[in-house]
Amino acid sequence: xxxxxxxxxxxxxxxxxxxxxxxxxxxxxxxxxxxxxxxxxxxxxxxxxxxxxxxxxxxxxxxxxxxxxxxxxxxxxxxxxxxxxxxxxxxxxxxxxxxxxxxxxxxxxxxxxxxxxxxxxxxxxxxxxxxxxxxxxxxxxxxxxxxxxxxxxxxxxxxxxxxxxxxxxxxxxxxxxxxxxxxxxxxxxxxxxxxxxxxxxxxxxxxxxxxxxxxxxxxxxxxxxxxxxxxxxxxxxxxxxxxxxxxxxxxxxxxxxxxxxxxxxxxxxxxxxxxxxxxxxxxxxxxxxxxxxxxxxxxxxxxxxxxxxxxxxxxxxxxxxxxxxxxxxxxxxxxxxxxxxxxxxxxxxxxxxxxxxxxxxxxxxxxxxxxxxxxxxxxxxxxxxxxxxxxxxxxxxxxxxxxxxxxxxxxxxxxxxxxxxxxxxxxxxxxxxxxxxxxxxxxxxxxxxxxxxxxxxxxxxxxxxxxxxxxxxxxxxxx
Amino acid sequence: xxxxxxxxxxxxxxxxxxxxxxxxxxxxxxxxxxxxxxxxxxxxxxxxxxxxxxxxxxxxxxxxxxxxxxxxxxxxxxxxxxxxxxxxxxxxxxxxxxxxxxxxxxxxxxxxxxxxxxxxxxxxxxxxxxxxxxxxxxxxxxxxxxxxxxxxxxxxxxxxxxxxxxxxxxxxxxxxxxxxxxxxxxxxxxxxxxxxxxxxxxxxxxxxxxxxxxxxxxxxxxxxxxxxxxxxxxxxxxxxxxxxxxxxxxxxxxxxxxxxxxxxxxxxxxxxxxxxxxxxxxxxxxxxxxxxxxxxxxxxxxxxxxxxxxxxxxxxxxxxxxxxxxxxxxxxxxxxxxxxxxxxxxxxxxxxxxxxxxxxxxxxxxxxxxxxxxxxxxxxxxxxxxxxxxxxxxxxxxxxxxxxxxxxxxxxxxxxxxxxxxxxxxxxxxxxxxxxxxxxxxxxxxxxxxxxxxxxxxxxxxxxxxxxxxxxxxxxxxx
Numbered sequence: 001x002x003x004x005x006x007x008x009x010x011x012x013x014x015x016x017x018x019x020x021x022x023x024x025x026x027x028x029x030x031x032x033x034x035x036x037x038x039x040x041x042x043x044x045x046x047x048x049x050x051x052x053x054x055x056x057x058x059x060x061x062x063x064x065x066x067x068x069x070x071x072x073x074x075x076x077x078x079x080x081x082x083x084x085x086x087x088x089x090x091x092x093x094x095x096x097x098x099x100x101x102x103x104x105x106x107x108x109x110x111x112x113x114x115x116x117x118x119x120x121x122x123x124x125x126x127x128x129x130x131x132x133x134x135x136x137x138x139x140x141x142x143x144x145x146x147x148x149x150x151x152x153x154x155x156x157x158x159x160x161x162x163x164x165x166x167x168x169x170x171x172x173x174x175x176x177x178x179x180x181x182x183x184x185x186x187x188x189x190x191x192x193x194x195x196x197x198x199x200x201x202x203x204x205x206x207x208x209x210x211x212x213x214x215x216x217x218x219x220x221x222x223x224x225x226x227x228x229x230x231x232x233x234x235x236x237x238x239x240x241x242x243x244x245x246x247x248x249x250x251x252x253x254x255x256x257x258x259x260x261x262x263x264x265x266x267x268x269x270x271x272x273x274x275x276x277x278x279x280x281x282x283x284x285x286x287x288x289x290x291x292x293x294x295x296x297x298x299x300x301x302x303x304x305x306x307x308x309x310x311x312x313x314x315x316x317x318x319x320x321x322x323x324x325x326x327x328x329x330x331x332x333x334x335x336x337x338x339x340x341x342x343x344x345x346x347x348x349x350x351x352x353x354x355x356x357x358x359x360x361x362x363x364x365x366x367x368x369x370x371x372x373x374x375x376x377x378x379x380x381x382x383x384x385x386x387x388x389x390x391x392x393x394x395x396x397x398x399x400x401x402x403x404x405x406x407x408x409x410x411x412x413x414x415x416x417x418x419x420x421x422x423x424x425x426x427x428x429x430x431x432x433x434x435x436x437x438x439x440x441x442x443x444x445x446x447x448x449x450x451x452x453x454x455x456x457x458x459x460x461x462x463x464x465x466x467x468x469x470x471x472x473x474x475x476x477x478x479x
Numbered sequence: 480x481x482x483x484x485x486x487x488x489x490x491x492x493x494x495x496x497x498x499x500x501x502x503x504x505x506x507x508x509x510x511x512x513x514x515x516x517x518x519x520x521x522x523x524x525x526x527x528x529x530x531x532x533x534x535x536x537x538x539x540x541x542x543x544x545x546x547x548x549x550x551x552x553x554x555x556x557x558x559x560x561x562x563x564x565x566x567x568x569x570x571x572x573x574x575x576x577x578x579x580x581x582x583x584x585x586x587x588x589x590x591x592x593x594x595x596x597x598x599x600x601x602x603x604x605x606x607x608x609x610x611x612x613x614x615x616x617x618x619x620x621x622x623x624x625x626x627x628x629x630x631x632x633x634x635x636x637x638x639x640x641x642x643x644x645x646x647x648x649x650x651x652x653x654x655x656x657x658x659x660x661x662x663x664x665x666x667x668x669x670x671x672x673x674x675x676x677x678x679x680x681x682x683x684x685x686x687x688x689x690x691x692x693x694x695x696x697x698x699x700x701x702x703x704x705x706x707x708x709x710x711x712x713x714x715x716x717x718x719x720x721x722x723x724x725x726x727x728x729x730x731x732x733x734x735x736x737x738x739x740x741x742x743x744x745x746x747x748x749x750x751x752x753x754x755x756x757x758x759x760x761x762x763x764x765x766x767x768x769x770x771x772x773x774x775x776x777x778x779x780x781x782x783x784x785x786x787x788x789x790x791x792x793x794x795x796x797x798x799x800x801x802x803x804x805x806x807x808x809x810x811x812x813x814x815x816x817x818x819x820x821x822x823x824x825x826x827x828x829x830x831x832x833x834x835x836x837x838x839x840x841x842x843x844x845x846x847x848x849x850x851x852x853x854x855x856x857x858x859x860x861x862x863x864x865x866x867x868x869x870x871x872x873x874x875x876x877x878x879x880x881x882x883x884x885x886x887x888x889x890x891x892x893x894x895x896x897x898x899x900x901x902x903x904x905x906x907x908x909x910x911x912x913x914x915x916x917x918x919x920x921x922x923x924x925x926x927x928x929x930x931x932x933x934x935x936x937x938x939x940x941x942x943x944x945x946x947x948x949x950x951x952x953x954x955x956x957x958x
Contacts, residue, residue, distance in 0.1 A: 137925040139929050144933065174917075421649075435661075442646040453928070
C-alpha cells in the first residue's frame with residue numbers, strides 16, 4: 001500500500017501549483033489585474049504553501065527565498081480554521097497483517113456497548129478491556145519488566161516527551177527500539193504518546209491548576225511535566241525547552257512520528273494540541289482544527305514508512321458535542337488503526353460518562369479505542385460498559401507509591417497504624433501479592449524501596465483482576 | 480539436651496549461696512570478725528550476685544530489698560575483668576539435627592585453608608563460601624524476596640536493632656517469624672545480629688569518624704545507625720533511645736536472644752560490645768571480657784529454648800593477637816554452632832589479612848565461620864583462601880545504588896556519560912541481568928526506582944558468580 005500511494009506526486013503537484021500561482025502573481029501588476037484579484041491570488045498562494053506544509057511538515061521555500069535565506073512563517077496561516085488534509089489525500093484503510101483487532105464478544109445486555117476483544121500486535125496479544133500501566137521513562141515506577149509480565153501487564157504506555165529528553169531517540173534506536181532497550185524478557189506491546197500532552201499541559205499548568213478537571217489528569221500534569229517551557233508554537237510544530245537540561249527541542253507532527261518509529265512502539269499517537277481547560281468555544285474549535293491538521297500530517301508521515309506499527313487518531317473537542325462529532329467523523333475518515341479519546345472529558349465523572357455515552361457510538365466499532373490517562377477504578381467500571389477497550393493511567397501505581405492500596409472493600413491506607421499488626425492479605429477477595437498488610441505497612445514506614453514495588457504490583461494485579469471480572473461479566477452479557 | 484541440663488538448679492544453687500553468704504554477713508559484727516574478713520565476705524557476696532546475673536540476666540533482689548524496692552546495680556561489678564560463665568556451666572556441644580555443617584572439600588593447595596562447605600538449616604542449604612546480602616529492615620534494598628531467590632541468595636542478614644525499633648518483635652512473631660513476615664516464597668535462611676553493633680557504633684560514632692578503620696565498616700555505621708543514643712550501659716545490658724520514635728529500648732544478652740527467637744532467625748548472634756577503634760589495651764580487654772560474659776548469657780538463654788535455631792559466638796579482641804586467641808579459645812569451649820569474626824580487623828586490608836591468617840587456624844574447623852560486615856570484592860578474594868565460609872555486607876548493594884557496578888574488569892561508574900550509548904551487558908564476562916549499560920545509565924539519570932533494583936541484582940549476581948568461581952577453584956585445589 002505504502003509503495004503504490006503517490007506520496008511524492010502529491011507534493012510535486014502542490015509545488016507545481018505554488019510555482020504557477022507565484023508566476024501568475026509576478027506576471028501581473030496593477031494595470032493588468034485589479035487589487036482584489038491579486039489579493040485573492042496571494043491568498044490562494046498562501047493556502048497552497050500551507051498545503052505544502054501539510055504534506056511535508058516543512059515551510060515552502062522558493063529558489064529565490066532559499067538564496068536569500070528568507071522564511072515566511074508568520075504569513076503562512078491564513079485562517080486558524082483551515083481544514084486539514086482531506087481523506088482523499090490518504091490511501092484507504094486496509095486490514096493490517098501485523099495489527100488486528102478482533103471483537104470476541106459484544107454484550108447483548110440492553111443499552112450496553114461493552115465488548116471483549118483481542119488486539120494482536122507484533123509483540124503480543126492484548127485482551128480487552130485492558131488496563132495499561134504507564135512507564136513514563138521506559139520503566140514502570142519500581143516494577144521491572146519481568147515483574148510486570150508476571151503481574152499480567154499486556155500493554156505498557158511510555159511518554160515520548162520524556163524519552164525525547166532522555167535518553168533521546170538515537171539511543172533507543174541504537175538499542176534496537178524500546179522493547180530491546182528495556183530488555184523485555186518475553187513480549188509486551190508498547191504504546192507511546194506524541195509528547196504533545198506533556199508539552200502543553202506544562203504550558204497550560206497555570207490555567208489548569210484551578211480548573212475543575214478530573215483529578216487524575218491534573219495530578220498527572222504536575223507530576224510528570226517537570227519545569228520545561230513552551231518556547232514557540234506555530235503551524236509547523238512546537239519548540240520547547242527540556243525540563244532536564246534546558247536544551248531546545250522541536251516537536252512536530254512529523255518529528256514525533258520519527259521518534260516513535262525509532263522507539264519501535266507498537267501503537268503510535270499522532271501530535272495533537274491540548275487546549276487549556278478554561279477556553280472559549282472559538283479557541284477550542286481552532287485547537288481541534290490544529291490537532292486535525294497535525295494528526296493528518298503525523299498519519300501521512302507514518303504511512304510512508306509504516307513498519308509494523310499502528311497509529312490511533314486522538315478524538316478532540318472537549319465537552320462540545322458538535323466538535324466531538326466533527327472530530328471523530330474526520331478521524332474516522334482517515335486510515336487510522338484505532339482511536340484514542342483525548343482532551344477534556346468534563347469536570348467530573350458524571351460529565352465524563354455523559355460525554356463517552358455520546359461519543360463512543362460514533363467511534364468505528366471494528367477498530368480498538370483507548371481512553372487516554374484515565375484509569376481510576378470508578379472511571380474504569382463506568383466506562384467499560386460504554387465500550388472502552390483500553391485505558392492508561394499512572395493512577396494505580398501512583399496511589400500505591402503514596403500508600404493507597406486498592407481492595408474490593410475500597411481503598412486502604414496502608415500508612416494507618418491499624419495495619420501494623422494486620423497479617424492478612426492486602427485484599428482478601430483478590431489474590432495479588434503474597435506479602436501481608438503488616439509487612440507493607442512496615443516497609444512503607446521504614447521507607448524501604450521494595451514498598452513501592454510490592455504496592456504497585458498489588459494495584460496493577462488488582463486492576464487486572466478488575467478487568468478480568470468485567471470481561472467475564474461482558475461474556476455473560478451482565479455488563 | 481535442653482531438657483536434661485539443670486538450668487534451674489544452677490540458679491537455685493547461686494541463690495542458696497547468696498542467702499548463706501548474706502546470713503553469714505548479717506550474723507557477724509565487728510566483735511566477731513575482723514573488718515578484712517567481712518570485706519572479703521562482702522566481695523564474695525557481690526561476686527555471687529554477679530554470678531546470679533550471669534545465670535539469669537536479672538539483678539539479684541532479696542526479699543527485704545524487694546519490699547524496699549531497692550536496686551544495687553552500681554555496686555554489682557566488682558571487677559571489669561570478672562570472668563564469664565565457665566564452660567562447665569553449659570551442656571557440651573552436640574550435633575544438631577536441624578543445623579549441620581559439612582565440609583565438602585578442603586583445599587590441598589599448600590598454605591591454603593580454603594574449604595567448600597554446606598550449611599544445612601531448617602530453611603535451606605547454604606553453599607559456602609557464600610556472600611550474604613544485608614536486608615536491614617527485613618527487606619533487601621530494592622530487591623524483593625522473589626528476586627533475591629532468583630538471584631541465588633542463600634542466606635540473608637537482618638539487623639535486630641532496626642527490627643526491634645520497627646516493627647518490633649511482637650509484630651514479627653505474630654506474623655510467624657521473619658520468613659513468614661517477609662513472605663519468602665520458598666526457603667531462604669536468615670541470620671540476625673544482636674543489635675549491639677548498631678547501638679555501639681552509634682555511641683562510638685564520634686570516636687570512629689576519624690578512625691582509619693576499613694571504609695566499609697565506617698560507612699555502615701553512618702548509613703544504618705540513624706540518630707539514636709545510648710542512654711546507659713551496665714553489666715545487665717544497654718538502654719538506648721530509638722532513632723525512629725525516641726522510645727527507650729533495653730537491649731540485654733537475654734533480650735536480644737528473645738527477640739531473635741521471636742524473629743525465628745536460623746542463625747542467632749549473641750550480644751557483644753563494640754569498643755571504639757581508638758581504645759587503650761586495658762579498655763579493649765575489659766570490652767572483650769564484657770562481650771564474653773554477655774555472649775555466655777545469650778548462649779545460656781538460647782540453649783534453654785533452642786527451637787531450630789543455631790547460635791554463633793563472636794570472636795573479639797581487635798588487632799591484639801593475645802586477646803583474639805583468648806577470645807576464640809573461650810568461645811570454642813562453649814557449645815556454639817559456629818563463629819563470627821567481629822570487632823576491629825585493623826586499619827586496612829593488609830592488617831585484616833594478617834589478623835585472619837593468625838586467627839582462622841584457631842577457629843574450630845568443623846563449625847562454620849562468618850566474617851561480619853566485610854564483603855568488598857578484594858576482601859572476599861583475600862579472605863576465602865584463609866578459610867572464611869560466609870560474609871555479609873551492604874557494600875555490593877550500596878555500591879549499586881550509588882552507581883557503581885561490579886565487573887571482572889573492575890568497578891564501572893554507570894553514571895558516566897560514556898555508558899549513555901553503550902548497549903552491551905554490564906559485565907561481558909559475567910551473565911547477571913539482561914538489561915544493558917545504556918538502559919541502567921538512563922534509569923540512573925532519570926532517578927527511576929528500578930535502577931536500584933536492577934543494579935543491586937547485578938552486583939548480587941556478580942558476588943554469587945565470584946564465590947562460585949572461588950568454590951570451583953577450591954575444588955580444584957587452585958585456591
